[in-house]
Amino acid sequence: MSVYTHLTQQDIEQLLTRYDLGDLTSFKGIESGVENTNYFLDIDKKGHLQRYVLTLFEYLPADTLPFFINYTDELKSSGLPVPNPVRDKNGIALQSLKDKPTLIVQCFAGQHPDARNLSLDQCQQIGTMLAKIHIAGQGSALYQENQRGLSWLDDQQKRLSPLLDQDDASFMTEHWKNISNAIKAFDKLPKGLIHGDLFHNNVLFDQGKISAVIDFYQACNDWLIYDLAVTVNDWCLTNKLELDNQRSQALTEAYAQVRTFTEEEKKAWPLMLQLAAFRFWISRLITFVYPESQMDQEHQANLVRHFLDPNEFKEMLRLRTNDFASKLQ
Numbered sequence: 001m002s003v004y005t006h007l008t009q010q011d012i013e014q015l016l017t018r019y020d021l022g023d024l025t026s027f028k029g030i031e032s033g034v035e036n037t038n039y040f041l042d043i044d045k046k047g048h049l050q051r052y053v054l055t056l057f058e059y060l061p062a063d064t065l066p067f068f069i070n071y072t073d074e075l076k077s078s079g080l081p082v083p084n085p086v087r088d089k090n091g092i093a094l095q096s097l098k099d100k101p102t103l104i105v106q107c108f109a110g111q112h113p114d115a116r117n118l119s120l121d122q123c124q125q126i127g128t129m130l131a132k133i134h135i136a137g138q139g140s141a142l143y144q145e146n147q148r149g150l151s152w153l154d155d156q157q158k159r160l161s162p163l164l165d166q167d168d169a170s171f172m173t174e175h176w177k178n179i180s181n182a183i184k185a186f187d188k189l190p191k192g193l194i195h196g197d198l199f200h201n202n203v204l205f206d207q208g209k210i211s212a213v214i215d216f217y218q219a220c221n222d223w224l225i226y227d228l229a230v231t232v233n234d235w236c237l238t239n240k241l242e243l244d245n246q247r248s249q250a251l252t253e254a255y256a257q258v259r260t261f262t263e264e265e266k267k268a269w270p271l272m273l274q275l276a277a278f279r280f281w282i283s284r285l286i287t288f289v290y291p292e293s294q295m296d297q298e299h300q301a302n303l304v305r306h307f308l309d310p311n312e313f314k315e316m317l318r319l320r321t322n323d324f325a326s327k328l329q
């Protein structure tokens with residue numbers, strides 16, 4: 001499970017004294033997280049039980065968090081179902097617990113959709129939602145560099161390739177050379193605030209409708225069409241990891257109903273699918289090759305981490321490179 005930092009009832013009750021939320025009735029570590037430590041908190045306020053999610057950030061430094069707080073506040077103000085942090089009695093969102101930056105957010109109802117059984121309707125809903133997220137971000141003054149953008153990818157592929165077997169190393173180097181060269185031809189792709197990690201396990205559905213989009217901690221300014229490619233690469237797959245054309249069409253057409261694609265975005269689409277596959281191949285490889293690198297000893301001892309299979313994205317990269325049929329309408 002991915003609860004890296006263990007909390008006692010006393011730890012949480014102490015934190016709650018800063019808020020006006022009510023009394024803790026129970027709490028439970030959330031096993032499904034990947035990056036951070038999350039707990040469900042059940043809190044009773046005058047006989048009314050409310051559930052919250054407490055997050056301790058294991059890697060993100062406190063000074064990066066105001067961006068995410070402000071961004072989710074803005075999205076919430078635009079009427080989108082995203083968890084923005086609860087404020088304490090002094091109006092402050094960002095706290096610290098066990099020396100980790102800490103936030104409490106509202107817990108939304110609903111379940112993650114079943115990865116093996118994503119329906120056309122769910123794909124349409126997420127396409128519409130992503131376009132609304134992009135439109136909502138268009139007027140924002142907020143800015144955050146993509147920490148997993150082109151220069152990070154360039155550094156990481158140099159660092160990783162000597163550690164891979166020869167076939168994988170040359171596959172990586174060659175694909176990166178092609179992708180990073182091809183991107184230079186596109187200098188007018190619309191940019192804005194993106195989610196950056198809109199996988200199905202960052203979305204909740206309740207009674208058939210999206211009830212929440214969560215985990216904005218990869219959000220940043222980057223190409224909007226790249227965000228769509230990240231989403232399609234997770235939501236629109238056959239069981240062989242090819243693009244499922246029906247789902248992909250449903251998702252991208254629903255998106256385009258809200259935000260029209262530019263001609264340059266249409267041309268860049270096959271490349272963006274490759275870039276998105278490359279990005280997650282790299283980030284998943286890092287957790288395999290350097291699983292301990294970002295963690296201190298105390299946390300390693302507590303840890304059974306969810307390892308996500310990098311080879312899925314390597315295979316996706318191979319398939320997307322040879323896929324000449326995928327088009328945006």
Ligand SMILES: Nc1ncnc2c1ncn2[C@@H]1O[C@H](COP(=O)(O)OP(=O)(O)O)[C@@H](O)[C@H]1O
Binds near residue numbers: 033038201202204215
């Ligand atoms: N606001 C929320 N409402 C409901 N469930 C949530 C909320 N935040 C997190 N969760 C649950 O906790 C799990 C882990 O949260 P997530 O933010 O994805 O963690 P990580 O960044 O560690 O992957 C989610 O998959 C979801 O089931």
Ligand SMILES: N[C@@H](CCOP(=O)(O)O)C(=O)O
Binds near residue numbers: 034035199283
């Ligand atoms: N959705 C990602 C997991 C989160 O990626 P990270 O780069 O934010 O650690 C995946 O499935 O690989």
